[in-house]
Structure formats: C-alpha cells, structure tokens
Amino acid sequence: MKHLISFRWPLVAVCLFVFLQLCCSYHFYYIEQNQLFLFTTDYFLxxxxxxxxxxxxxxxxxxxxFMLPYAGPLVVSxxxxxxxxxxEALFKxxxxxxxxxxxxxxxxxxLLLAHFNFNYYTQGTVAxxxxxxxLYLTLRIAxxxxxxxxxxxxxxxxxxxxxxxxxxxxxxLxxxxxxxxxxxxxxxxxPVAVTFVLALVSVRFACFGHYRFALLPDAxxxxxxxxxxxxxISWWILPFLLLAIKLVSSKQQGRTMWLKQGVLAAVLVGFTYWGIQSYGDFKSAKLKELDFYARTQQWPKIIEACKGKVTNLLYMNYLNMALAREGMLGDQMFAFDQREPRxxxxxxxxxxEVSALLSDVYFAIGDIASAQEMAFEGNVAVHGYGSPRMLMRLVQTNLIxxxxxxxxxxISLLEHTFFYDKWAASxxxxxxxxxxxxxxxxxxxMRRCLPDTSRLVALNGALADLETVAVANPQHKAAFQYLAGVCLLSKDLAKFKELIDKYHGTPVLPSLPVPYQEAVIAFAERDTAYWRTRGVTQEVVRRxxxxxxxxxxxRNYPNAGDLLAGSYGKTYWYFYMFK
Incomplete structure (x- = not known):
C-alpha cells in the first residue's frame, strides 16, 4: 500500500494519458491547426x-x-x-x-473538463x-x-x-x-485591489477588449x-476546497477520517462522471477523426469511417470529398445515405472549422478561387497569427x-515554424x-482547372463555376461529378438532362456511371430510344x-420505402422517390 501511495501521481498521469488517447486523440490534432507558433524574436516580443x-x-x-501521435494526450496529462x-502541496x-x-x-x-472544448486554450492550464x-511559494513566507x-x-x-x-x-490568498x-x-x-486596478487599466488602454478577459477565465x-x-469550474472549485479543508479537521483519526475520505472520494467520482458526461464533447469525435484523415489525405479511411447510416451533413461533406478524391463519386455516391445538396x-x-472544410472541398473540385477565399476566411477566423493548414492552402492557391x-x-511565415518549415522550403x-x-x-x-478569363467567384452561380472547371480540365473529374451531384440531390433533372445532352461522349463525360444511367431513366422513363443514345446498359434496364x-x-403499403430499401436503397430511383 505504501508503494502504491508513493507512485500515486505517476499512476494518475498514466491513467490520464490512456483515457485521453483512447477518447480524445483526434481532438488534439484538431486544435493544433488553429494556432500558429513562430520561432522569431518579433513573435516573442x-x-x-x-x-x-x-x-x-x-x-x-x-x-x-499536438500534431504528433500521442503528443497531445501526453502533454496534457x-x-x-x-x-x-x-x-496537494498547497493543501498540505x-x-x-x-x-x-x-x-x-x-x-x-x-481542468480536464475545460480541455474537452476545442475553443479552450492550453494557456489556461499553464496560467x-x-x-x-x-500561491504555494507566497504561503511559505512566515x-x-x-x-x-x-x-x-x-x-x-x-x-x-x-x-x-x-x-x-x-x-x-x-x-x-x-x-x-x-x-x-x-x-x-x-493584492486584490492591485489586480482589479491592473484589469481596469488594461481595458482602458485596449490590452483587453472587455473586462471579462481581464478578470475571468474568458481570457x-x-x-x-x-x-x-x-x-x-476550476476557478470556482479552488476557493471552495480552501474553505472545505479548513472546516474538515485533518487531526481526526480512525473511522471518522476514513468515512470522510470515503465520502470525498465518492463525491470526486460523481463529479468526474457528471463532468465527462456533460462536457466530454464526444459527439464531435467523428468529425475530428474525419478532419484528421482529410488533412493527412487518408481518403479510404474517410470512406470506411462513413459506412452505414450517416446523417450529419458535415460528415457527408468529408465523405463525398473523399469519394471525389478517389475518383468514385460518380459511381458510388448513392451507395451512401445522401440527403440533399448540402x-x-x-x-x-x-x-x-467550416471555412477549412469548404476550402478542402473546393480545392478537391478544382475551384481554386473559392478554395483560396475559404482558406483566407479560415485563416483570419482563428485566434492569433493564423492556421498552418490554411497558410499551406494559401501557398498552393497563389502558386497556382x-x-x-x-x-x-x-512560405516565409511557415519557414519559421517547427513542423511546417520543410514543407514550406520544398x-x-x-x-x-x-x-x-x-x-x-x-x-x-489544378492550374489547368483555372478559367481562361478572370471573373468574379459565383458571378453566374455556383453551378456555372463547377461547369467552367469541368470544361477547363476534363481530366479532373471531380468538378463534373460535383456538378451532376448537385443536380441529382436537388432532383433538378431538367438541368441534369441539359448536362448529359451537352457533355455525354465528350472528354468531360465520356460515359455515364450507373447512377447517371438511373437518372436518365428517371427523367426519360418512356423514351427507351433516348436511353440507348446515352449508353444505358441492359443490366440497368432490367434492374x-x-x-x-x-x-x-x-404502392398501397404505407412503408413501401422500407421494404424497397434493402434491394434498391443504393439506387438513384430510390433516392428520387423516397428521400
């Protein structure tokens, strides 16, 4: 028992690390991208x-x-x-x-509960x-x-x-x-008065924008x-503990002491359980995982992680981007639970966060102007000097x-970082x-995706921008796949027919993927001759x-959609009728 007590803090550290690694590993990758640290004298000053x-x-x-594996959980633990x-030293x-x-x-x-929130800065724990x-050193002065x-x-x-x-x-104190x-x-x-005066002065001279940043953990x-x-919570609980320690005598021995320790331990367990349940933010774990895969371009892992019923539109954005990156969006789009154009x-x-996602999506499509715009917006939306991820995108788009x-x-900014300097130098x-x-x-x-003439982004609508990219670089299939996908998900079959008639048989659309063939039948159900001109296969016709x-x-069964989902849920016909 004595040996266990001697190693209690290393044991606590190990438990924290294991918990954070198992439950929050992608959380730390996610927050790393939202701050930029520069190794320069000016930055320090x-x-x-x-x-x-x-x-x-x-x-x-x-x-x-935090961008390194295991580093985030290790550092925070x-x-x-x-x-x-x-x-413990202070309380003793x-x-x-x-x-x-x-x-x-x-x-x-x-403090662990605060770290669950990606808007909380590690600075709070360091401070x-x-x-x-x-406080401990001050109390040592007799x-x-x-x-x-x-x-x-x-x-x-x-x-x-x-x-x-x-x-x-x-x-x-x-x-x-x-x-x-x-x-x-x-x-x-x-000392209390001095800190309040300093807070007032700092707000007066615009060091802080509001008193809550000078007086509260909002900073x-x-x-x-x-x-x-x-x-x-960490600010409330410390004064409360100071009062509780004064009220609970440490000189008591025997059953009374053990009873109080047992009650205290039970309260700690309850507090921990309540805090994790309330502030654990585990609902965003999937999003952070997908974001990490997108950032590291692990597209197959995104596709694998989104198998099954996925209803979150942000998840669907990552999935469809991954399908486009793998050249599978046209063929496999309706193999997943698509919802709407969003x-x-x-x-x-x-x-x-959404700016970074949209920058990735637009870049995958080949819409460089929109990718650059979203990268700029994402970079200025983060606190501090910017986002390394968005700065890398701005390097790419400006080079293009x-x-x-x-x-x-x-590039010069990124060359003053520890982990992005080699990428920037390259x-x-x-x-x-x-x-x-x-x-x-x-x-x-991506440069071949640029339009021949300069124009305003979305001047003629988002669909026109996608069509311009598809025509500019027919080898880059993602733009047309997104263009057709928007038409299919919005059930705008008139616009889809226009695209098919215009581009089928050209380098933009040499042949029709199966979902496109299904859509052709949907808008030209009685024109079987038209099917043949668009290359609809006999297998699709039979199906x-x-x-x-x-x-x-x-047709008279109220849950007909549920009955048909097993056999036809991955077809465009099912989406068109039942979603």
Missing part, C-alpha cells in the same frame, strides 16, 4: 506586449507538438498531473493532511499552474509583512505574465489569510465564441495563380517557375423493370 503574453507563448509552443501535485501547507490528495484531484478534473506555484509585500509584487507579475489568473491568486485569522488580515486586500477561451461553463457543400457559417510574391509571403522552388508548376502532379493539374414492378406491387 509581440507576445510579451500584452498581459498574459508569456503563458500564451509557452502554451502555443506546447500546442504545436503531464500538465494536469503537475496541477494536481501543486494542489494548509494542514489538509490525508485529505490533500483526494482534494487535489478536483482541480485536476475541472493555472503559474498561479498555484505562486513573516506577514514580507508576505504582503511579496504577494503584491507577485500579483502584479502574475497579471503581466499570465493574465486574469492573477485575480484568482489574490482572492485565494485573501481568503486563506481570513481563514487562518492572520493579524491585520484586511491588509491582504491590497483563455476563443474571444469570438461564447464561453461554456466548464472553463469556470451533403456536397454545407453553407458557410464564417467559422474557422502565379501570384508568387504573395505565395512567398506565406515549395520555394515553384516561385517564379511556371514550367515546374505545370509539371507538378497536383499544382499543374429498373424489377424496381418498377416492386413499386407497383407495394
């Missing part, structure tokens, strides 16, 4: 210009490693374990005795560690006068280096002073998003357009070299005859 800049710099340095260890300093370990797990769990360390002077100076330094967490430090009945305890309101959350309750492209909502000075600007060779771009399998193919016979036989 600019971070220090605002309160909390040091912890911002440290946290962004840490977060850049270490940070949380250090938080628990500091809390306050005579918590044997209750210290269990009590120290409450702040640890509360919390600074605050705990400062002389009350020296402690007051030190606390005031520490409050100022903590505000400048870590931001609003200095307010929590000052309030907790004031509370401890009152509970310990320190002589002239009221003087310790000075460690995306400024354009409404904070969730989980980021406040299954191909969701509406833009100005968020960084031949805008070499702009591309060079983004793209320098394309600057000013049209011939080399034309030879590149990706950039050359349609069987389908029609089944529909007629079950």
């Amino acid at each position: 600019s971070a220090l210009k605002v309160p909390g800049g040091l912890t911002v710099y440290m946290a962004e340095w840490i977060t850049q490693f 270490i940070l949380l374990t250090c938080t628990g260890m500091l809390c 300093r306050l005579n918590a005795g044997k209750y210290g370990f269990v009590c120290s797990l409450f702040p640890l769990v509360s 919390y560690l600074f605050m705990l360390g400062a 002389d009350a006068t020296k402690r007051l002077i030190a606390a005031t100076l520490v409050a100022v330094g903590l505000f400048l280096l870590s931001g609003s967490v200095a307010v929590l430090y000052a309030l907790c 004031f509370m401890i002073t009152i509970l310990n009945r320190t002589k002239r305890w009221y003087l310790f309101a000075l 460690y959350y995306h400024p354009q998003s409404l904070p969730v309750a989980s980021i406040y 299954s191909l492209m969701v509406n833009w909502n100005k968020t960084a 357009y031949g805008a070499y000075p702009v591309a060079e600007k983004y 793209h320098r060779k394309f600057l000013g070299n049209d011939a080399l771009i034309e030879q590149d399998p990706l950039l050359g193919s 349609f005859s069987d389908y029609k016979r089944q529909v007629v036989a079950n």
Whole structure:
C-alpha cells in the first residue's frame, strides 16, 4: 500500500494519458491547426506586449507538438498531473493532511473538463499552474509583512505574465489569510485591489477588449465564441476546497477520517462522471477523426469511417470529398445515405472549422478561387497569427495563380515554424517557375482547372463555376461529378438532362456511371430510344423493370420505402422517390 501511495501521481498521469488517447486523440490534432507558433524574436516580443503574453507563448509552443501521435494526450496529462501535485502541496501547507490528495484531484478534473472544448486554450492550464506555484511559494513566507509585500509584487507579475489568473491568486490568498485569522488580515486586500486596478487599466488602454478577459477565465477561451461553463469550474472549485479543508479537521483519526475520505472520494467520482458526461464533447469525435484523415489525405479511411447510416451533413461533406478524391463519386455516391445538396457543400457559417472544410472541398473540385477565399476566411477566423493548414492552402492557391510574391509571403511565415518549415522550403522552388508548376502532379493539374478569363467567384452561380472547371480540365473529374451531384440531390433533372445532352461522349463525360444511367431513366422513363443514345446498359434496364414492378406491387403499403430499401436503397430511383 505504501508503494502504491508513493507512485500515486505517476499512476494518475498514466491513467490520464490512456483515457485521453483512447477518447480524445483526434481532438488534439484538431486544435493544433488553429494556432500558429513562430520561432522569431518579433513573435516573442509581440507576445510579451500584452498581459498574459508569456503563458500564451509557452502554451502555443506546447500546442504545436499536438500534431504528433500521442503528443497531445501526453502533454496534457503531464500538465494536469503537475496541477494536481501543486494542489496537494498547497493543501498540505494548509494542514489538509490525508485529505490533500483526494482534494487535489478536483482541480485536476475541472481542468480536464475545460480541455474537452476545442475553443479552450492550453494557456489556461499553464496560467493555472503559474498561479498555484505562486500561491504555494507566497504561503511559505512566515513573516506577514514580507508576505504582503511579496504577494503584491507577485500579483502584479502574475497579471503581466499570465493574465486574469492573477485575480484568482489574490482572492485565494485573501481568503486563506481570513481563514487562518492572520493579524491585520484586511491588509491582504491590497493584492486584490492591485489586480482589479491592473484589469481596469488594461481595458482602458485596449490590452483587453472587455473586462471579462481581464478578470475571468474568458481570457483563455476563443474571444469570438461564447464561453461554456466548464472553463469556470476550476476557478470556482479552488476557493471552495480552501474553505472545505479548513472546516474538515485533518487531526481526526480512525473511522471518522476514513468515512470522510470515503465520502470525498465518492463525491470526486460523481463529479468526474457528471463532468465527462456533460462536457466530454464526444459527439464531435467523428468529425475530428474525419478532419484528421482529410488533412493527412487518408481518403479510404474517410470512406470506411462513413459506412452505414450517416446523417450529419458535415460528415457527408468529408465523405463525398473523399469519394471525389478517389475518383468514385460518380459511381458510388448513392451507395451512401445522401440527403440533399448540402451533403456536397454545407453553407458557410464564417467559422474557422467550416471555412477549412469548404476550402478542402473546393480545392478537391478544382475551384481554386473559392478554395483560396475559404482558406483566407479560415485563416483570419482563428485566434492569433493564423492556421498552418490554411497558410499551406494559401501557398498552393497563389502558386497556382502565379501570384508568387504573395505565395512567398506565406512560405516565409511557415519557414519559421517547427513542423511546417520543410514543407514550406520544398515549395520555394515553384516561385517564379511556371514550367515546374505545370509539371507538378497536383499544382499543374489544378492550374489547368483555372478559367481562361478572370471573373468574379459565383458571378453566374455556383453551378456555372463547377461547369467552367469541368470544361477547363476534363481530366479532373471531380468538378463534373460535383456538378451532376448537385443536380441529382436537388432532383433538378431538367438541368441534369441539359448536362448529359451537352457533355455525354465528350472528354468531360465520356460515359455515364450507373447512377447517371438511373437518372436518365428517371427523367426519360418512356423514351427507351433516348436511353440507348446515352449508353444505358441492359443490366440497368432490367434492374429498373424489377424496381418498377416492386413499386407497383407495394404502392398501397404505407412503408413501401422500407421494404424497397434493402434491394434498391443504393439506387438513384430510390433516392428520387423516397428521400
């Protein structure tokens, strides 16, 4: 038992790592792309210009490693374990005795809940560690006068280096002073007053845009998003624990002590279960997994992950993009549970996440103008210097357009990163070299998708843009597959017929995939001669005859669609009639 107690914190760290790796591994890949850390002196100095800049710099340095396998769970488990260890040392300093370990797990769990939210910054946990360390060291000063002077100076330094967490430090110290009945305890309101004055001044001089960023943990959350309750729990729970430790005597022994420890452990388990259930955000795990596969271009894994019933439009966007990238969208589109045109492209909502997704989709199609627009929007929507992922897209699109000075600007930024510098350096060779771009399998193919003349994006509608790309580069099939897909999912068979009549037998559409043949029968059911001119096979004709016979036989059955789904659910006829 003694050996187990000695290794309790390494055991906690291991448990945290295993849990985070099993449940949240893709979460850390997802948040890494939303911040850019630059190894430059200017970047470091600019971070220090605002309160909390040091912890911002440290946290962004840490977060850049989240792109590595296992790194995110490992780093966060270490940070949380250090938080628990500091809390235990602090509580023992306050005579918590044997209750210290269990009590120290409450702040640890509360910070874990905050980390589940991808809008929460690692800076919040780093700043919390600074605050705990400062509080512990301040309490080690025995002389009350020296402690007051030190606390005031520490409050100022903590505000400048870590931001609003200095307010929590000052309030907790004031509370401890009152509970310990320190002589002239009221003087310790000075650090509290100092932090509030600093907060007022920082807002007055526009270091913060609002008082909540200067006084609350909102400073460690995306400024354009409404904070969730989980980021406040770690701030609420620390003063509560300080009060509880004072009320629960550590000198009690025997059954009373064990009973209180058992109750405390039960409350901890209940709190952890409630917190994970409430703030675990496991519903977004699939989205983060698909986003990781898209980012690393593992298209078959996206297709495999979306097998079965998928109704989320964002998932469908990733799936259809993967099918297009694999050249399977025309043939396999209705093998999956398609819904509507937004299954191909969701509406833009100005968020960084949807902007990045749409940039990927447009790039896969070959609509370089729209891909560049969404990459720019996604880059400015993230907090800080930008998104490495979107900067890479801006490099690609500007190289494709031949805008070499702009591309060079983004390359220079990425060359000052730790994990993207080699990619950026490898793209320098394309600057000013049209011939080399034309030879590149990706950039050359995308450049051939550009229209012959300059025009505004979506000037004649999104469908016209897709058609322009399909005509400009017939070898790039994704554009026409998306164009036809939009018509089929919106059940606009008149427009689809127009496309078939215009492009069938040309390099844009040499032959019709099976779903297209099914759609031909749907809009020209009685014109069998037309079927033959469009290459509808006898197998498709036979299958349609069987389908029609089944529909007629079950026309009076209220759940006819369910009966036909097993045999015909993957046909366009079924989609056209029952979805």
